[in-house]
Every structure is written in C-alpha cells, then in structure tokens.
Amino acid sequence: MTSDIDRLLNLASEQLPDTLARLKDFIAFESISTDPSHKADMQACCEWLVREFEALGMEASVRQTTGHPIVIAHDRTAAADAPHILYYGHYDVQPPAPLEEWRTPPFTMVIEDGPHGKRIVARGTSDDKGNMMTWVEALRIWKAEHGSLPARVSIIVEGEEEILSPSLLGFLKENREELSADACMISDTLSLAPDHPALTISMRGLLHAEITVTGPSCDLHSGSYGGVVVNPIHVLSRMIAGLHDADGRVTIPGFYDDVEEPPAEVLKFFDELNFDLDGFLGSVGLRGEHGEANRSAEERMWTRPCCDINGIWGGFIGEGRKTVIPSTAHAKLSCRLVPGQTADKVIAGIREYFAAATPADVEVKIDYFGGTPAVRVPHDDRYVMAARRALKRVFARDAGLKGGGGTLPLISDFKAELGLDCILMGFGMPDDLVHAPNEKFDLVCLEAGIHSHLVFLDELVSLR
Amino acid sequence: MTSDIDRLLNLASEQLPDTLARLKDFIAFESISTDPSHKADMQACCEWLVREFEALGMEASVRQTTGHPIVIAHDRTAAADAPHILYYGHYDVQPPAPLEEWRTPPFTMVIEDGPHGKRIVARGTSDDKGNMMTWVEALRIWKAEHGSLPARVSIIVEGEEEILSPSLLGFLKENREELSADACMISDTLSLAPDHPALTISMRGLLHAEITVTGPSCDLHSGSYGGVVVNPIHVLSRMIAGLHDADGRVTIPGFYDDVEEPPAEVLKFFDELNFDLDGFLGSVGLRGEHGEANRSAEERMWTRPCCDINGIWGGFIGEGRKTVIPSTAHAKLSCRLVPGQTADKVIAGIREYFAAATPADVEVKIDYFGGTPAVRVPHDDRYVMAARRALKRVFARDAGLKGGGGTLPLISDFKAELGLDCILMGFGMPDDLVHAPNEKFDLVCLEAGIHSHLVFLDELVSLR
Incomplete structure (x- = not known):
C-alpha cells in the first residue's frame, strides 16, 4: 500500500466520529417507503442527501418519479478519460414493526457494545444507510485530500428498494444518457465475517x-x-x-x-468459502439437508x-x-x-x-x-477485479466470491437499461438483523468499508 | 282419521293467525347465543317461553347453567301410565350477519309470497323457533280442547344449540330424574318437499x-x-x-x-327416496361424483x-x-x-x-x-312408528326415512344420559336458508307440522 493511501485510511479512522454524526442525521429520517404517511420524510431525506453531495462539490438534485423521489449527483473533477463509476444506494428502509421489540427507539442511532466490538443500532444502519456511507465517506475523504476524484463519479440513491424499485426502470430509461457509466458500485450485500470480505457475483x-x-x-x-x-x-x-x-x-x-450450469471456476470459488451449512441451518433450528438431491448447499442456494x-x-x-x-x-x-x-x-x-x-x-x-431474471456478475470484469484487489489490500486476504440466493430487480435494470455490471461489495454481516428489530451495523464493518472504497478508488487510478 | 282429530286440525288451521302472532313475539328476541352482548335477550326469551308454557297450564321455569339458561316445563294432566315424551327445542339462533343481504330486518317477522305459497321470513323461522312452534301449538290446541294431554309431556328448550350445546350434557346429568321420559321429540330437521314428509333416522x-x-x-x-x-x-x-x-x-x-354397515332395510329406505344427487350437486355448481368409490351418494352422505x-x-x-x-x-x-x-x-x-x-x-x-359419536334412531321403535303413522295420516303418503350427514351432539347426549332415542320429525325445507340471510319457513310447513304433531298425540292415545 502506498504511504499516500495509508494516510487516507488513517484519516478515515480518525474521522469516524464525524462519519457517525452524519450517519445519525441520515438515520433520523423515517424514510419508510411502504408507508404513504412518510412521504414528507422521503422528500426531506432526499434534500439532506443533496446537501451532503453538494458539500462534496458535486452537482446534486432531487428527481421526482411516479413513486418516491430519486437523488442524482455527479462529480466533474476527474479527467475525461477516467473510469466512470455509478454508485448506487437506497435511502428507504423497512418499517420498524414490531416496535415493542426494539431496545432503543428505531430512528435514534445508538452505539452499543457487541460481540464484534462497538455496533451501531437503528433501522437502516446496515440496510442501506450505513453501508451506503462507506462509499460516501470514501469519496469525501479522497476529495478533501486531493481536490478531485480518480474516477468520474455519478450517484443514484433511490427510495423504493424495499418495495422492489417500481420506478427505477422507467427512470433509468428516461435518463439513460445522463447515467451512462462503466460500472455500478453497490454496497448493500453481506461479507462473510468482520475479517473476511466478500463480493457477491450472482443473484437469483x-x-x-x-x-x-x-x-x-x-x-x-x-x-x-x-x-x-x-x-x-x-x-x-x-x-x-x-x-x-x-x-x-x-x-x-x-x-x-x-x-445454465455455472462455470467450474465459480463453483470452485463457492467451494473455497467453506460455507458453514450446519451453522446456517442451525441458527434457524434445522439440522437436515433439504432440497435438490446431489447438489451442494452452495448450488442449491445460489445456482439452482x-x-x-x-x-x-x-x-x-x-x-x-x-x-x-x-x-x-x-x-x-x-x-x-x-x-x-x-x-x-x-x-x-x-x-x-x-x-x-x-x-x-x-x-x-x-x-x-x-x-x-437472474444476474451473474463477471468475476473477471476489470472493475470487479479492481474491487477484489482493493479488498485483498485492506483485509490481507482474498475476498470470498459468493452467490446470492435473493433477487435485486435493480441489478437487472442496470444491466438491461444501462448495460452496466454491478459490483456487489457490501459490508453487512449475516447477524445484522436487517428488516428486523434492533438492526445493527458493526463499527468495524463501517470502518473497513470506508477503507475498502478508498483503496478501490486508488485501484481506479491505475485503470485510467 | 277420527272426526275428533279432524276438528282439531281445522282448529289449528283457523288459528294460524294467532300462531303467527306468537311466533312473531318469539322471533323478536335477538337470542344470538354466540354473541355475549345478547345475554339479556337470552334471559328475556326464556321468561317469555315460561309464560307461554304456563299459559298451557304447565309448570315452567328458567334454569341457569354454566352458559345460557335452559327452560324446563312439565305437564301433569296425563294419566300416570301414559307415554312420557320429552319435547326438545332451542331458542337460540345464528347471528344474522351479513346484515346488508337481508331484504327485511332479521328479527322482524314478515310474511311474503314464495314458490310454495306464503312464507315466513326472519332469523329463526325455520331453525328452530318456527319448527318448534309446530309442537307447541299442537300441545296448546289439544289441551285447550281436551283439558288434558294424551301423554305425559316434559319440555326442554336450550339456548346453546348453535354453539354445540356445551352446557346440555352437564344439565342432563344433574337433572336425570326430572327429565326421564320414554322418547324425545325434536322438530329441527328437514322434510323432503312440502308434500313429502321425512324422519331422520341417523346422524353422523x-x-x-x-x-x-x-x-x-x-x-x-x-x-x-x-x-x-x-x-x-x-x-x-x-x-x-x-x-x-x-x-x-x-x-x-x-x-x-x-x-358398521347399515342394515339392508335402512339402505332400502334411502334408495326409496330417489335422492336427486344431480340437483343437490348442481345447486352448488358441481356435476361430477366425488368421494369414496363404489358407494351410493346416500351412503357417502349418511352412512360412510x-x-x-x-x-x-x-x-x-x-x-x-x-x-x-x-x-x-x-x-x-x-x-x-x-x-x-x-x-x-x-x-x-x-x-x-x-x-x-x-x-x-x-x-x-x-x-x-x-x-x-354417530347416532342411529331405530326406525321400528314404537314412538318412531307412531310418528311414521302420524305423518302418513297427515300427508297421505309414507314418510321418507333419511339420514343426516351432520352432527347434533344433543342427540348423543340424550341417548347417553337419559337413554332416550330422538324422533327427528322436522318440517324445514332444503331451501330455508338456515344460518343465512332471509331465512324462511313456509306457512304450509308450519301448518302441516302442527297437524302432524296433533296426529302424533292422537297416535299416543293408542300407545297407552
């Protein structure tokens, strides 16, 4: 690692209190997309995001859709031939119900002790406000230090991810030109452990x-x-x-x-994860193997x-x-x-x-x-490779390449409308209680996420 | 038919307006057993029944139970060696919901024209207040004319039939002596057509x-x-x-x-009904045969x-x-x-x-x-035979002997606690909309029911 990037990583760690203060403001918006009574909160949250992106020296605006508004931002400080990355996040969250099961008010961010050190507790800390802050803060720190970014950066933050992104495809169609890029970066998936990063390379x-x-x-x-x-x-x-x-x-x-059977290489990646099926099933009270005979658990979860x-x-x-x-x-x-x-x-x-x-x-x-449709992210795409190198530099180990059994319609939308592959580099943990009471995001994950995005930017320098 | 009984039948027909006036009062009680808010209506209905039975010169009382009260009455005018009949009825009704589907207010009895002549419309007209009035009125007319009844008569009217009679068994246990009789008469089942009477000889x-x-x-x-x-x-x-x-x-x-396979004689009775399976299924939108192979419809409905x-x-x-x-x-x-x-x-x-x-x-x-458990009424029991003769005298044709596919726990209760077989001589029609909006009871069925119970009393004279 260059001494320059080391300095940025140290800065990111030193500035974590400021990051948390901003995240606390972001969390405070009750941006529940499924509940029409929160329409004003959605708009207010968008306006807050616009101010944040403007503070980074970007052009930012709230765009109305047939549903909840979308925030778009563009940074114009990179060279014209620099790689163009479209960062995606979502500001909407799941309803906090059942309220009585929360230990603390769901929209008031608190810091607690947990098994992985300090953890940040509130609705949206992991999905996706806290995860999204990993790249927002990386962009902020890089730009504050260098005055410009090593990549052309566009940002799209939608407010309907939790309700299956009904307005997104139409919005992408109407703004295809403006949103064209070389790759899409999303931090809304899980890693394997606090010290074991992962990229998700397929979704069903x-x-x-x-x-x-x-x-x-x-x-x-x-x-x-x-x-x-x-x-x-x-x-x-x-x-x-x-x-x-x-x-x-x-x-x-x-x-x-x-x-389609996945490439042998992909199955090898999955195999290398040493996925703990017993632990995975045991945590929901099950012991036996279920599903299609003669297929590994990874296949049954991700490729079948x-x-x-x-x-x-x-x-x-x-x-x-x-x-x-x-x-x-x-x-x-x-x-x-x-x-x-x-x-x-x-x-x-x-x-x-x-x-x-x-x-x-x-x-x-x-x-x-x-x-x-299902999506498969080419694991040897140049931007995915850059992300893999970045994670290896930060964590000093290879990122696991995993599949996802769930479905993110937006990934197909980005591919279909903009021709973009999505780099799914998220920092959530399997026990984050996403969509459930007492959702949390480990502080160590937030910090490692910011570091990873800083090093990813550093990798982009050499892709120019 | 004797000229004496003819006179009573004519009287019953002449007095139908009075019968309807009494039925209207009975109907007006909103005696919905499943709804705790109608507790006072249940008690008031019981007190009305006591006054009715006292007007017949009987000893009558309201008895409290763990649930809704029960009305008991005894007539003491018959000879000590006369047959002893326990008449059973229930004053509770099903809730009238959905209210918006009623053409007229559910607890206000009205007389309408229908396919079988005049019909009486209100909740409880068929199940069981109107059906029950067939024997109440027969007892009234007989006693008014003769000053005494040809049978020892006891009456039990419960308020929990529509909720599966939870208090009945305990009440029978506690009052076994008082309620001992030779047979139980119940008018709460269906006949086959206005001119085709029936006795139900089994229930599943x-x-x-x-x-x-x-x-x-x-x-x-x-x-x-x-x-x-x-x-x-x-x-x-x-x-x-x-x-x-x-x-x-x-x-x-x-x-x-x-x-147990039913006796061949019973299957012959069922066969003689010429049950219209196509019509029965067609009325609910079905055409095909379903259920156990190689069994007749009557078997599948009643004996299997x-x-x-x-x-x-x-x-x-x-x-x-x-x-x-x-x-x-x-x-x-x-x-x-x-x-x-x-x-x-x-x-x-x-x-x-x-x-x-x-x-x-x-x-x-x-x-x-x-x-x-299922119950089978012996079709050749002397009281059942008396009922069959009575129906034949009134309708000038043999009563059909049918099974019932449903379940009346009270019938097993009477058998288990009092050793009584139940004569199931009801006058409802299959299209009475029992439990549904616009429940009705055809006037011709009410009249024929009163006549049948009068002739049944006449038959009891010779059983003495």
Missing part, C-alpha cells in the same frame, strides 16, 4: 404467481356435503405435494430445461432454481371450529430463477402443471405477477 | 382437530433459504394429499376398521365416514407479495363418523398418520378438540 431471479382453486360455488356445510363433493383444499394440497419429486426436484414441465409456496389459505381459519368445505383455496407461489431461465417460460410450465393437475368440477386460476 | 358423528406443522424456528427469506430448508407448507400439503387414496378412501390407519380439511393457513396471506418460507403451517381437520367408529380410536389413527408422514426437521402438533 424471481417469479411470483397466485393460485386460486375453486370447487363448489359457495362454502358448504361439511356435514351435509362431506363425502360427495370435491374439497378445494384437498385439490390444492395435492397440487402442491406434486410440485417436487422424491429427489427434491421441481416437477414443473421444462423447469430445468434452460438452466427452486419453487416455494410462500402462503396458503382457504376455508375457516379463525379461532374455534367451523366445519366448512370451502368454495376456494389459495396459494402464493414463487420461483427463484437462475441464469438461462426466463420467467415467461417458467410461468408457462406452471400453467401447464396446474392445468394437468386439475380434476373434474374444479377451476384453477393463475395470477402471474411478473418476473425478474 | 364428528371429530375436530387442528394440525400445526413447524419447520424453521422463524419465518425465513425464500431468497436466502429457498433450496436448502424444509417448507412447512409443502410438508402439510403432502400430508393432506395423502389423506385420501385414488379411490377416495381415507388412509388414516384403522379408519374403516369399526365402521369422511375426512375434510375445513381450513388451511400458513405464510404470507395478505395483499401483495412477501417471499417467506414460514416457520409454521396449519390446518383444521374434521371427520364425520358413523356407527361403530369411536372418536378416540380415529384420533389415535390420525396421530399415527401424521407422525408417519413427518419428515426430518419438522414437528407436528395435533390439537384434539373432542368428538361426538
């Missing part, structure tokens, strides 16, 4: 549908009709039971036809598709008893998709499956809510 | 349980965990799917072991046991989407039982079935809510 896609099974035209008394009519709950149960075979494979026609019923309901579900044979039964179904699969083809298979499983006197309706 | 029993399947210790994100954990909704669905085999038979171990899931729920069931793998999934299960089966043995089979179907990492809890 997602498809949503709702199944409605209708039998009798009205709810029936099970005494009068039990034995001579079809029960929609039984039919739906048989349908769900048949969705997986004895090997845990999904039986939807054509489900695996287009599944799956199908889950996320909700089921029908008949009488209140307290007590009511012996009804219901007219309808319902299920919410989702599939996690992997590269090669398209939501359109999978939903066609789902329709075929349920139609074939429909007995006489029953109607099945499939409401399809759309899908998001 | 009932067993209730709730199944809870627990997998992970908390709800999981289906992105992070989908593919490596067990999904309780899938497990519960497989369990439910396996409850029936391809022939529609219940697979619970031992389920059919003790099932069945098992239904009455409710199912688990995971996210709100509007929109939440990709959760839930910690638990739940189902409400009930079985209709037939003679020979005991609830204790069936629940043991249910426990065995679910235990055997439980995979690794899953716990299944069975909450058992108790059971009621």
